Amino acid sequence: SQTIHQWPATLVQPVGSPLSLECTVEGTSNPNLYWYRQAAGRGLQLLFYSVGIGQISSEVPQNLSASRPQDRQFILSSKKLLLSDSGFYLCAWNDLAGDGEQYFGPGTRLTVT
């Protein structure tokens, strides 16, 4: 069966520091991968998605970047964090062979101080 992992689970970083969040998927090949942010409210904001290694699409201009160095690995990064980068970051995957449902990881809670 497929599983999705995210780490770290929680992170407290000072303003101006770098960021690296990692997401890995097991049990599937060539998944679509997604990064979302959930701010203080409940809404989900799609940040990036990837349909293959090295292929990244950005949904919103911002302080963050994403990379996909391996088929089942998706990394969210920043060179200098802002206070507004605080939030709950969720990684998800899906397989276009299915009905389109996405499967989410457990999330990373980021607090920028």
Place this chain on the structure above:
Amino acid sequence: GNSVTQMEGPVTLSEEAFLTINCTYTATGYPSLFWYVQYPGEGLQLLLKATKADDKGSNKGFEATYRKETTSFHLEKGSVQVSDSAVYFCALRNRRGGGKLIFGQGTELSVKP
């Protein structure tokens, strides 16, 4: 464009009450529809789905019927439990949009004993 609108929360119910969370959508063609649930501090879990008109998705006592004529996918449960307290998200996938999902803003449900 594609969009999903959910009823405003929070919704507060007593245990064993009947639940309805309204969801309407705007999309071209025939999207797939989904309900996700998010428990505090966790990622989203797929609750149920429907892929064509008049399909009924069901899981854990929850149901939703894909109504093409009213562009709706309302979530219902006959008797809620305290453990159903969570945030519920309605979402659609339009095949023309690839694998991306369009989410509603989420509806918080609080069930009191």
